[in-house]
Amino acid sequence: MVSLPQGFPAGAELPDVVLELGELFSRAGFDLSLVGGPVRDLFLGRVSPDLDFTTDATPEEIIHVVTGWADTHWDIGRAFGTIGIRRGHDTLEVTTYRAEAYDPASRKPQVRFGDSLADDLLRRDFTVNAMALRLPSFELVDPHGGVRDLYAGLLRTPATPEQSFSDDPLRMMRAARFAAQLGLKVAEEVRTAMTQMAGRLQIVSAERIQAELVKLICGAHPRAGVDVMVETGLADIVLPEVPALKLTDDEHHRHKDVYQHSLQVMEQAAQLETGPEGPVPGPDFVLRFAALMHDVGKPKTRRFEPGGGVSFRHHDVVGAKLTRKRMQALKFDKETIRAVSHLVELHMRFYGYGDQGWTDSAVRRYVTDAGDQLERLHRLTRSDVTTRNRKKAARLARNYGELETRIAQLQEQEELAKIRPHLDGKQIMEILDIPPGPVVGRAYNFLLEHRMEHGPVDHEAAVALLRQWAAENL
Structure with a gap:
């Protein structure tokens, strides 16, 4: 592990592989910075599960630089400028500086590569994620006050919220998710933009929305995240059944808020x-x-x-159907x-x-x-x-x-x-000397019902029960 210089929280460390990669890119004449979540988590005292980097190198140049150093690499994200790398037990992602925008009629982001770290940070979702560590110098780059907002517990955007959410509407779901994961309060101007632009979430694929929803629900403060969704109208798009619960009070408010x-x-x-x-x-x-x-x-x-x-009455059954459909x-x-x-x-x-x-x-x-x-x-x-x-x-x-x-x-x-009936289907057919068919199912259900009501019986008693049932029903 590499200890970070003065100015970072005491005890802040990063894996050796981060410095190694920074030196590798520097020798090749390219810029490289650790960016986003891993930098944010340094100030939160957390160990980030991700190691994300950004660079001025193109995907082809990234591959050239890491060849011979990386144990393996893959380019499944190449169209988005991302190259995956594995070095020992560490998995890294290096992405070319980029700007990302949505076509109003498209569900997929339109990717455009950039040429500076400043532009790359400007296009990121929130200020707390728009910080970078230049490598190998470990210089903190924080042009939008991410550290300040993090310590203030505030979620803001580097660009205007309207521009940020227009570029990628899923960022509105991420705002709710970060409220749930990190306990951050969504800034008023961000909340206002979310409320005005909630409908734009409809162009985002269900799979991307689902991934954010799962992270939100599994966060440390899921109630805060759901509240943000409901109060801004995002839930009307994603989970309309939840804001509808507010309508279950009677007009005199004599019953609990569901x-x-x-x-x-x-x-x-x-x-x-x-x-x-x-x-x-x-x-x-x-x-x-x-x-x-x-x-x-x-x-x-x-x-x-x-x-x-x-x-x-029967809200449990109706609720199960609504949940399944959603x-x-x-x-x-x-x-x-x-x-x-x-x-x-x-x-x-x-x-x-x-x-x-x-x-x-x-x-x-x-x-x-x-x-x-x-x-x-x-x-x-x-x-x-x-x-x-x-x-x-x-x-x-x-x-x-x-x-x-x-x-x-x-x-x-x-x-x-592992409750089963006293006899299985094969035994039922042998005892009654009948072929497969509906009668076997009826006999099976009878024995299962008896097992539920009276508990287990030995084999001889089960055979007697089956023969008695057959005499009365066949």
């Missing part, structure tokens, strides 16, 4: 994540996003009852969509049993229906308690604790996570 409740549930769910060795290592996007979306079915199911009450539009993979929407659909299941206690069959159904999402469902259900009534909160926590105890007790007796 939007604020959902943000609190998301925060509480994040607090229940575990370390790397636990069942739900944080940050966990699936748990957090399910917590945010768990009540999105309420606006469509809201009913005003006689006497002033408000009901949201995630599909954002191009999430099938497994993530399945996991999140399943949690949304199950988040009310615990309350269906109230204080009546949990029978063995009810526990089996709960575990079986949750499947591989049981640990997340535990955390989502516990997080979905935001009442200020301490007695009610304590009662709900106690009841759920009793459910978890019942699950643990039954798991010692039975393999709940």
Whole structure:
């Protein structure tokens, strides 16, 4: 590791490979600077996962300079001026100075190479990311006050916000993301531009928006990021179901704010994540996003009852469908969509049993229906308690604790996570001497239902049950 000179935070270091690369480019007659996130993170006392560089060398010249020094390189980003490099255990990206702009009708940035570091920094998204370290001298270049803004906790743009967001509308999502990741406050002029230009986000591909949303939800302050999205209108484009939660209050405001409740549930769910060795290592996007979306079915199911009450019957089922549709539009993979929407659909299941206690069959159904999402469902259900009534909160926590105890007790007796009927399809066909078909499925479901209600039985008892069912139904 290389220690940085006076003027940087005490203990600030960079990998040796940074200095080596700087000296390599210097000897070849090119400028090279470490830029963006790695420089910002030096002042935050964080270790950046990225090592990004910018240079006046063209992609062809970059390849020529690193040949023989790099273990390997790749040019998949060559059209954007970026060459990837691997040296030992370090992965680096070197990009030619550039200016990036969007055509109003295009979803893809139009790349134009620049010829100076100053111009390159001007075109970057925010001042905290528009700092560079010239190499190998380690001279800090900060023309737009990035260090000042970082210590002030403020997010501003190097150029005007309007120009910055016109060049790349995705930067509006990044503003919300940095509020979530770094706890930065979005400057008023930036917030105003975001509000005025939110609609321009529609030209950005769903995949790019999805990537920013995941980073936002997994940030240290996800509530702040979601608030920025909602207050500026970005959420109307990306997640319209979330701002719609504000409409679930009645006109007299006698019922809880479902939007604020959902943000609190998301925060509480994040607090229940575990370390790397636990069942739900944080940050966990699936748990957090399910917590945010768990009540999105309420606006469509809201009913005003006689006497002033408000009901949201079946909002869990409706919410799961809305969540699935939204995630599909954002191009999430099938497994993530399945996991999140399943949690949304199950988040009310615990309350269906109230204080009546949990029978063995009810526990089996709960575990079986949750499947591989049981640990997340535990955390989502516990997080979905935001009442200020301490007695009610304590009662709900106690009841759920009793459910978890019942699950643990039954798991010692039975393999709940692998509940199967007493006999499989092949055994059913052999015992009843029938071919594959609907009857096998009906028999299978009967045995599974019996297993849920009564627990496991031995083989002889299972055969007797099957023959009795066949005598009565075939």
